[in-house]
Amino acid sequence: MFTILPIKGFIDSIDGFYCDGIHAGLKPKGNKDLGFIYSDTLCDVKAVFTLNKFQAAPLKHYQNYEKDFQTNFVLVNSKNANALTGQKGIDDINEIFSSLNHEITNPIMSSTGVIGNPLPKQKIIDGANSFDLSSKNGENLSQAIMTTDAFPKTCLYEVKLEDGSSFKIGAVAKGAGMINPNLATMLCFICTDAAIPTEDMQELLDVNIHTTFNAISVDGDTSTNDTVLLLANKKSNSYDKEAFKEVLRLVMHDMAMLMVADGEGAKKAVAFEVINAASNEEAEIAAKALSNSLLVKTALFGEDPNFGRIASTIGASRVFCDDSKLVISYNDVVVFNKGEIVFTKEVEAAAGKVLQNDKFKVICDLGVGEGTFTAYGCDLGYRYVEINADYRT
Amino acid sequence: MFTILPIKGFIDSIDGFYCDGIHAGLKPKGNKDLGFIYSDTLCDVKAVFTLNKFQAAPLKHYQNYEKDFQTNFVLVNSKNANALTGQKGIDDINEIFSSLNHEITNPIMSSTGVIGNPLPKQKIIDGANSFDLSSKNGENLSQAIMTTDAFPKTCLYEVKLEDGSSFKIGAVAKGAGMINPNLATMLCFICTDAAIPTEDMQELLDVNIHTTFNAISVDGDTSTNDTVLLLANKKSNSYDKEAFKEVLRLVMHDMAMLMVADGEGAKKAVAFEVINAASNEEAEIAAKALSNSLLVKTALFGEDPNFGRIASTIGASRVFCDDSKLVISYNDVVVFNKGEIVFTKEVEAAAGKVLQNDKFKVICDLGVGEGTFTAYGCDLGYRYVEINADYRT
Numbered sequence A, B: 001m002f003t004i005l006p007i008k009g010f011i012d013s014i015d016g017f018y019c020d021g022i023h024a025g026l027k028p029k030g031n032k033d034l035g036f037i038y039s040d041t042l043c044d045v046k047a048v049f050t051l052n053k054f055q056a057a058p059l060k061h062y063q064n065y066e067k068d069f070q071t072n073f074v075l076v077n078s079k080n081a082n083a084l085t086g087q088k089g090i091d092d093i094n095e096i097f098s099s100l101n102h103e104i105t106n107p108i109m110s111s112t113g114v115i116g117n118p119l120p121k122q123k124i125i126d127g128a129n130s131f132d133l134s135s136k137n138g139e140n141l142s143q144a145i146m147t148t149d150a151f152p153k154t155c156l157y158e159v160k161l162e163d164g165s166s167f168k169i170g171a172v173a174k175g176a177g178m179i180n181p182n183l184a185t186m187l188c189f190i191c192t193d194a195a196i197p198t199e200d201m202q203e204l205l206d207v208n209i210h211t212t213f214n215a216i217s218v219d220g221d222t223s224t225n226d227t228v229l230l231l232a233n234k235k236s237n238s239y240d241k242e243a244f245k246e247v248l249r250l251v252m253h254d255m256a257m258l259m260v261a262d263g264e265g266a267k268k269a270v271a272f273e274v275i276n277a278a279s280n281e282e283a284e285i286a287a288k289a290l291s292n293s294l295l296v297k298t299a300l301f302g303e304d305p306n307f308g309r310i311a312s313t314i315g316a317s318r319v320f321c322d323d324s325k326l327v328i329s330y331n332d333v334v335v336f337n338k339g340e341i342v343f344t345k346e347v348e349a350a351a352g353k354v355l356q357n358d359k360f361k362v363i364c365d366l367g368v369g370e371g372t373f374t375a376y377g378c379d380l381g382y383r384y385v386e387i388n389a390d391y392r393t
Helices: A057-063 A086-098 A121-129 A138-144 A198-209 A241-261 A280-292 A294-301 A307-316 A345-355 A382-390 B057-063 B086-098 B121-129 B138-144 B198-209 B241-261 B280-292 B294-301 B307-316 B345-355 B382-390
Strands: A002-006 A017-022 A034-049 A070-077 A108-111 A153-161 A166-174 A187-192 A227-232 A269-277 A327-330 A333-337 A359-365 A371-378 B002-006 B017-022 B034-049 B070-077 B108-111 B153-161 B166-174 B187-192 B227-232 B269-277 B327-330 B333-337 B359-365 B371-378
Touching: A002 A241, A017 A138, A034 A057, A034 A121, A034 A138, A034 A187, A034 A198, A057 A086, A057 A108, A070 A121, A070 A138, A070 A187, A070 A227, A086 A108, A086 A121, A108 A227, A138 A153, A138 A166, A153 A241, A166 A241, A187 A241, A198 A227, A198 A241, A241 A269, A241 A371, A269 A280, A280 A294, A280 A307, A280 A359, A280 A371, A294 A307, A294 A371, A307 A327, A307 A333, A307 A359, A327 A345, A333 A345, A382 B382, B002 B241, B017 B138, B034 B057, B034 B121, B034 B138, B034 B187, B034 B198, B057 B086, B057 B108, B070 B121, B070 B138, B070 B187, B070 B227, B086 B108, B086 B121, B108 B227, B138 B153, B138 B166, B153 B241, B166 B241, B187 B241, B198 B227, B198 B241, B241 B269, B241 B371, B269 B280, B280 B294, B280 B307, B280 B359, B280 B371, B294 B307, B294 B371, B307 B327, B307 B333, B307 B359, B327 B345, B333 B345
Parallel strands: A070 A108, A187 A227, A269 A359, B070 B108, B187 B227, B269 B359
Antiparallel strands: A002 A153, A017 A034, A034 A070, A034 A227, A153 A166, A166 A187, A269 A371, A327 A333, A327 A359, B002 B153, B017 B034, B034 B070, B034 B227, B153 B166, B166 B187, B269 B371, B327 B333, B327 B359
16 A cells, blocks of 8 residues: 655655756747756666657767666756757767766756757856756756746655655656657656666656557657656665556656647647557557547637547548447547437537537547557647747757 | 640540539538539449548448449539448438439449538439539539639540540549548549550559559548549540550549649648658658658748758658668758758758748658658648638538
8 A cells, every 4th residue: 555645846855856947048038948957866767768760869878878877967958959960969968068067977968949950069068067956946947948838847746655654756847849659859857766676667667658658649740859767866765666656657647648738739638538449559549540630639629529520530540440339429428329310409519518628538439349548639729830830840 | 655635624525424513502602512423325433442441421332333333423412421420321322312313323422521410312312303414514513522622623634546546534523631641531533435444444543543642641631531433434445554554643643733732721732752761661651751740741831941850750750761861852952961960041041942832842862772752742831720620521
């Protein structure tokens, strides 16, 4: 038995972790654009990276470290992704770290922003040298890593075990555009003082990523820079594998849901629940097809209970299905029932009401097996076009 | 040797084919919504249908005929797709045809419009009974099959063979939304008087579909109703397989390009040419990823020569690639060259100029093999959202 409590605070509320964010001159108008996470002891670290074939320079830099390396410093910048920058991108990171006057070991860099431009190296060096590593300013860090995000994304939990011991775990993330089922321009830094064995870290990250970050979609694109880092300083002497697995899932789910709610221009966070598919794999294919369909997303934006587009998208995903077995509902309002015409004016009005919420479910019962998967997505409106016609990613 | 000449006229300029379109009361404001193609002799007919698992009732009705059946009548309505309507949808079609007072054999129905509503049967029966089957009003038919199309889509060719004989081939189509790499809400009716052997008809349709209709994308969705029909009355006694294959490709390419140019709200028709991929299959995966990427489409709308999004999308498609071998160009302007920074202010300006055209190429040389594929797509702007937030498909 264990208890998980959401608590107030940032990752710097965890013993031994420090962080801050400053304006280093990468963003205009004095906005924060450079931040750090510092640990006063060496941390174990594990990561999950984008599946994009053009991994950005910071990801390649990280992967040059030996397996099971330890670190005490993560440097994060926004406004420049250091992606598609070749060997120069990696050399730049090494030059930045060798120019810093802090006591750091195996430092990690993480970047988000425009692809294909060289890093503004000197600004980053000057900014990072001005850091006070004893700062505890989680809010500043959460702002410094934002690009087109509308709000910062953080969470913090305390876990109490039966033996009376406890540990904390928290995260800070950025999301918004380019979010898709296989990670996206999303950065998520998770810190914990749990006494987690190194061998559990990657395992539990991998277990949870499938139903959290890999289940969300804003626009179906997968960026070059996606990174989830788990840093463990193990200061608490408290650990239970089941408890950690569960709280890690919560942390990753929280961050994923905040990313969906903050999809560029999105007003609605929608859970696409596919049940009774031929297999879990087929449920996942259909659910992700729904969360990625432009026609579905624009219908949601228009608050149009357009079950035809839902059905058509499932059919187009080519999973095993049959319209005489299909049932489609918005929350508990059934709009299509095995080919019978149930879409009366009353049902249409009730379904339209559901769509006016900023959070709801689209449930598709394929009626052909026991497979299930839930994908999370959002609507797509004018604001998405506006952001992406202008923003040089 | 043969000569292919584009000529003026509609499919009714081909000996023995008749067509018209009328207002039967399905669309508001007196707009045309019901049309027909009639042949004064029986035609061989072959079809290619959507890969969507929920094929609409008209497609199921067609597939109830025996292989190699002949027909003299195609009835087409817009505004209602007769999709997701179960057995009733098929019964409705049979009832409509049995209520017509024309001499028709093995009639074919084709529908486009809103999914999930029962057909307005009586309006269609009344409308079809008012048809004059000796009409030659191709323009009316081309308008009657439009939904969100901005303009009608037709073409006509004459083919002269070395032996002095000649035949004609023409098409009428609708496209616009839901266009994607595996057909979409696109209907295309191709008529010819070529003396084509029945066994060549399906073969040549299938050969040409891959590089024409299956290479275009407006929004990545695949409809329940997509249909390409080839009707051959064989009145000309003229045929050459190579000539027919080539002119059929031209007809299908013409119709596909008009659909891309008329993508909902689209202002730009873009060819995504992937060359030197590891294989043709990989080139196709990458090219279609580009033509379907929201981030690429919105950047094109913003006339932003954003090669970072092009590269990122190729990487995200997970084909074999390497940034030290990748070259990206807009027409002849190289914006990314194997990791070197070539994107100067001058290059950016020149690339921006290319993007102001309403037709251009994005060429991605992966430099890792000899595979090649060209996908065709369009930009995506506010108008797409406007159309699709309002239109009940």
